Amino acid sequence: MADVVARDLRVARVERRITLHRFARRKSTIAFLMALPLIAIVACLVVYPALYSIHLATLNKSMQRFVGFGNFEFLFRRNTFWMVVEQSLLFAITAVIFKAVVGFVVAHFVHNLPAKGQRKWRGMLLIPWVIPPAMSTLAWLWLFDPSYSAFNWFFAHLGVPQVAWLGNPYWARFCVILVNVWVGSPFFMIMYLAALKSVPEQLHEAAAIDGANWFQKIWYINIPMMRNIIQITALFSLIVTFANFDIVKILTNGGPVDQTHVFATWAFTLAIWGNDIPLGASVSLFMAPILAIAAFFILRNVRRRGNEA
Amino acid sequence: VTITTATVAAAGGTARVARYGSMSRGRRRTLFWSYVFLILFVIFFLTPPAYMLITSLKTSAEISAATNPWWVYHPTLSNYIELLTQNQYLTFFRNSAIVSVCVVALTMVVSILAAFALARMRFWGSATLATGVFLTYLIPDTLLFIPLFKTFAFIHDKTGIELINHWWVLIILYPTLTVPFCTWIMIGYFASIPKELDEAALIDGAGYMQMLTRIFIPVAIPGIIAATIFCFTVSWANFLYPLAFTTSADQLVLPVGIVTTLIRGDVYNWGQIMTGALLGAAPPLIIYAFLMDYYISGLTAGATKG
Numbered sequence: 001m002a003d004v005v006a007r008d009l010r011v012a013r014v015e016r017r018i019t020l021h022r023f024a025r026r027k028s029t030i031a032f033l034m035a036l037p038l039i040a041i042v043a044c045l046v047v048y049p050a051l052y053s054i055h056l057a058t059l060n061k062s063m064q065r066f067v068g069f070g071n072f073e074f075l076f077r078r079n080t081f082w083m084v085v086e087q088s089l090l091f092a093i094t095a096v097i098f099k100a101v102v103g104f105v106v107a108h109f110v111h112n113l114p115a116k117g118q119r120k121w122r123g124m125l126l127i128p129w130v131i132p133p134a135m136s137t138l139a140w141l142w143l144f145d146p147s148y149s150a151f152n153w154f155f156a157h158l159g160v161p162q163v164a165w166l167g168n169p170y171w172a173r174f175c176v177i178l179v180n181v182w183v184g185s186p187f188f189m190i191m192y193l194a195a196l197k198s199v200p201e202q203l204h205e206a207a208a209i210d211g212a213n214w215f216q217k218i219w220y221i222n223i224p225m226m227r228n229i230i231q232i233t234a235l236f237s238l239i240v241t242f243a244n245f246d247i248v249k250i251l252t253n254g255g256p257v258d259q260t261h262v263f264a265t266w267a268f269t270l271a272i273w274g275n276d277i278p279l280g281a282s283v284s285l286f287m288a289p290i291l292a293i294a295a296f297f298i299l300r301n302v303r304r305r306g307n308e309a
Numbered sequence: 310v311t312i313t314t315a316t317v318a319a320a321g322g323t324a325r326v327a328r329y330g331s332m333s334r335g336r337r338r339t340l341f342w343s344y345v346f347l348i349l350f351v352i353f354f355l356t357p358p359a360y361m362l363i364t365s366l367k368t369s370a371e372i373s374a375a376t377n378p379w380w381v382y383h384p385t386l387s388n389y390i391e392l393l394t395q396n397q398y399l400t401f402f403r404n405s406a407i408v409s410v411c412v413v414a415l416t417m418v419v420s421i422l423a424a425f426a427l428a429r430m431r432f433w434g435s436a437t438l439a440t441g442v443f444l445t446y447l448i449p450d451t452l453l454f455i456p457l458f459k460t461f462a463f464i465h466d467k468t469g470i471e472l473i474n475h476w477w478v479l480i481i482l483y484p485t486l487t488v489p490f491c492t493w494i495m496i497g498y499f500a501s502i503p504k505e506l507d508e509a510a511l512i513d514g515a516g517y518m519q520m521l522t523r524i525f526i527p528v529a530i531p532g533i534i535a536a537t538i539f540c541f542t543v544s545w546a547n548f549l550y551p552l553a554f555t556t557s558a559d560q561l562v563l564p565v566g567i568v569t570t571l572i573r574g575d576v577y578n579w580g581q582i583m584t585g586a587l588l589g590a591a592p593p594l595i596i597y598a599f600l601m602d603y604y605i606s607g608l609t610a611g612a613t614k615g
Contacts, residue, residue, distance in 0.1 A: 032433075048456075106347070113347075119601075121347055121351070122605075125350065130597045132545060132589065135587075138567065142577075263451070271455045298447070299444070
């Protein structure tokens with residue numbers, strides 16, 4: 001009798017293990033099936049094209065013959081290419097720095113306001129980020145118009161010489177950066193404002209008692225406390241700015257004489273208009289290294305914070 | 310008095326600060342300069358949209374006249390009427406709306422399912438996949454459009470299905486931008502839901518699907534709204550994909566439609582361009598006006614969650 005009970009128990013235990021096992025397997029199978037659409041989209045529309053563009057970059061113009069690094073050699077010999085490299089770096093780095101500075105300053109001003117009024121100001125200051133960039137760049141294009149520029153109208157009344165905003169290469173570079181800063185700094189403002197809210201007020205009080213002035217409070221308290229957000233926002237923005245297309249395309253279309261082309265717009269011009277897909281792919285691949293570096297740092301940052309939590 | 314209460318609120322309830330005269334004077338000065346500079350920044354930030362509105366209310370004659378460009382002397386709605394009675398502009402609007410709605414629906418279904426699986430159920434390689442999703446979010450559209458263009462041309466050669474120059478191809482393309490990000494922020498939201506909730510549901514005999522629809526989706530509604538807004542804005546605003554993949558006037562979506570059809574050669578009809586751009590910017594702006602807090606939480610979630 002006793003061993004029958006024992007055997008029954010054993011059977012039950014084994015059965016439970018099997019069902020548990022099956023259950024676990026079923027759970028992971030369901031999970032995999034639920035993630036399958038995502039895997040399919042990412043694999044077919046992101047990973048495959050990204051790898052395919054490396055393959056494309058090694059073909060000749062008619063895409064019949066393998067030329068190895070031929071496209072890159074061709075690019076390295078062209079002046080325009082080095083100009084584009086220079087302009088892309090100048091554009092991305094300057095724009096990110098200015099976006100960060102403007103965002104930081106504006107975030108501090110908004111943070112100084114009474115809590116009740118902050119919402120309204122924040123709402124107004126985020127508008128440039130909400131308008132689709134293609135639409136707002138059209139407004140800038142009209143503001144910079146060669147014959148009816150509304151800025152030049154002011155200058156004429158102030159007695160300042162007129163500026164050929166998009167006609168002069170230096171001014172054109174200034175304009176694309178200005179518009180990018182205009183579009184992007186509200187994002188920095190929101191991120192930095194969120195970071196500022198998490199800085200404990202006691203630290204400022206302690207600093208005030210020690211006689212710190214406003215600059216010391218910002219330099220020794222706010223910046224170290226916000227460092228993580230400052231870094232990660234700048235990295236995100238660097239990726240987006242480096243790959244920017246809309247603003248340059250609409251504002252200058254690369255001109256005057258290719259002086260404002262960045263990688264994205266030049267790749268578009270070569271591949272879609274010039275019908276040289278491999279060359280365009282080679283140009284766009286130059287966005288990858290900076291992307292990889294930024295991704296590495298962002299990922300490290302995200303992981304580290306994941307471990308802390 | 311208002312400043313005193315404000316400092317109290319700002320200091321988190323410490324009324325001590327306000328009692329010292331010099332400090333409260335310092336605060337008042339800070340506040341004054343904050344307002345001055347904020348007004349300057351608001352002017353800088355709102356000049357282009359304001360100028361869009363000003364120009365959209367003018368006739369072509371007034372735009373080309375040598376009057377003050379910052380003032381409307383004879384306001385008229387003719388630009389709006391002309392655009393909204395024109396079939397072409399309405400086609401752009403319709404294409405944009407259909408594409409955006411479809412992309413939002415597709416993205417939300419795919420990313421909610423995947424985020425639930427990745428955040429809660431786990432399977433072999435799920436952690437790697439979550440990181441991979443984040444990495445693919447960092448790959449920009451400017452890197453992907455050339456190989457995708459070539460792939461679509463190749464598909465046409467092999468199967469005869471023409472994918473280029475149809476507005477609906479954007480429904481296939483936009484998920485490359487929206488799905489990774491939405492999945493990423495939904496993972497963050499789902500991971501923050503306490504484990505006790507799904508244990509309770511499992512004990513009550515709920516299946517995984519029930520757990521998702523009865524517990525996770527209702528609890529994560531703020532996250533879902535934020536992701537939906539992000540998705541909509543991205544698909545409404547994208548400029549590169551439609552510019553590369555669609556060319557016929559009846560297949561264009563708004564941003565590209567305005568740029569390519571309202572600018573004819575060197576003739577810029579600025580009144581209509583500004584009107585079109587303003588109307589095109591209206592849907593995201595309206596959503597933002599009503600759902601600002603969700604919009605902002607979506608913005609900050611991308612970088613701070615995870």
